Amino acid sequence: GAGVSQSPSNKVTEKGKDVELRCDPISGHTALYWYRQSLGQGLEFLIYFQGNSAPDKSGLPSDRFSAERTGGSVSTLTIQRTQQEDSAVYLCASSLGQGGQETQYFGPGTRLLVL
Amino acid sequence: AQSVTQPDIHITVSEGASLELRCNYSYGATPYLFWYVQSPGQGLQLLLKYFSGDTLVQGIKGFEAEFKRSQSSFNLRKPSVHWSDAAEYFCAVSSGGSYIPTFGRGTSLIVHP
Numbered sequence: 010g011a012g013v014s015q016s017p018s019n020k021v022t023e024k025g026k027d028v029e030l031r032c033d034p035i036s037g038h039t040a041l042y043w044y045r046q047s048l049g050q051g052l053e054f055l056i057y058f059q060g061n062s063a064p065d066k067s068g069l070p071s072d073r074f075s076a077e078r079t080g081g082s083v084s085t086l087t088i089q090r091t092q093q094e095d096s097a098v099y100l101c102a103s104s105l106g107q108g109g110q111e112t113q114y115f116g117p118g119t120r121l122l123v124l
Numbered sequence: 125a126q127s128v129t130q131p132d133i134h135i136t137v138s139e140g141a142s143l144e145l146r147c148n149y150s151y152g153a154t155p156y157l158f159w160y161v162q163s164p165g166q167g168l169q170l171l172l173k174y175f176s177g178d179t180l181v182q183g184i185k186g187f188e189a190e191f192k193r194s195q196s197s198f199n200l201r202k203p204s205v206h207w208s209d210a211a212e213y214f215c216a217v218s219s220g221g222s223y224i225p226t227f228g229r230g231t232s233l234i235v236h237p
Contacts, residue, residue, distance in 0.1 A: 013167065040223070049133075051214065051229040052168075065224070100167060109156045109218035109225070110175055115167030 011035065013116035015101050021122045022091055030086040030119045034103030042113065043076055043086050046098040055099075058084060059107045091123045126151040128217050130228035137205050138236045145200040145231050147215030157198040158216040158225065159189055168214060174198065185209070210235045 014033045022028050034041050043055040054068040058078040069075070073091075078084040088095055098118040104111035127150040137143055149155055156175050160168040172183025179191040189200045198215060212232050218225035 042224070044227075049229075052227040054224050057224055059223070068224075102168075107223045109222050110173075111223070112158075112170050112173065113168070113225070115160075115169070117165065117167045 013101055013103055013114050015116035015119050017119060018117065019120045021124065023124050024093060025090055027087065027089045028091055028121065030099050032084045032086070032101030032116060034082065034084070034101070035114055038103035038105055039081070040104040040107050040111065041078055041084050042102045043084070044100045044102065046100055046118070052100065055086070093123050096121055096123045126155065126217050126219065126222065126226050128215050128226050128228035130215055130231050132231045134232045134234065136234040136236060139207050140204050143202045143205045143233070145213050145233070147198045147200065147228060148196050149198065149217045150196065151217055151219060153219060155217045155219055157191060159183065159187070159200050160214045160216060162212040162214065164211070171200070205235055207235045207237060209233060
């Protein structure tokens with residue numbers, strides 16, 4: 010079946026512009042995660058959605074970052090007034106349920122470059 | 125708080141040689157442990173995971189990992205590396221009470237022909 014998809018694959022933007030990154034999780038997966046991967050760094054947790062519960066936004070680095078998940082499926086990560094330090098790969102992952110034992114299935118990521 | 129350390133940033137091996145990638149974690153109770161692989165331009169893919177039971181876990185692509193509670197380690201091994209194994213490898217830890225895993229910084233594997 011289809012895996013996690015993300016769009017766009019690459020995004021180049023100018024400092025100060027807003028960007029939207031999209032994630033389509035695996036059908037039926039109730040949990041959805043966003044991570045940021047900077048060069049030479051591990052995965053930095055950003056936000057977590059589980060079903061209809063309020064999202065865990067504890068990893069968002071600033072109020073310029075926001076995310077929503079519509080209908081328990083597609084998610085959009087929005088970065089307002091982008092800065093050069095926002096340049097990174099943004100990864101989305103989904104899992105069948107919640108809980109520490111769940112396997113996460115990752116999308117290929119969106120590579121964001123802020124000029 | 126849980127944490128994961130991958131002490132090696134880069135590992136270089138010759139094709140056909142054995143491989144061991146190190147992972148140390150910090151967590152009070154029995155953790156859930158994962159190894160993921162990331163090929164260039166791709167997302168992460170699960171290689172194997174440990175929850176309980178047999179401490180030697182078999183995964184895909186010929187990889188295995190051993191959970192050693194006394195050393196707080198979960199090292200990844202492969203007896204004979206193939207050129208296609210060149211990738212970034214991430215160790216991750218979570219627990220029953222935490223649905224957000226903590227990832228290590230990754231180890232980049234370079235395979236020489």
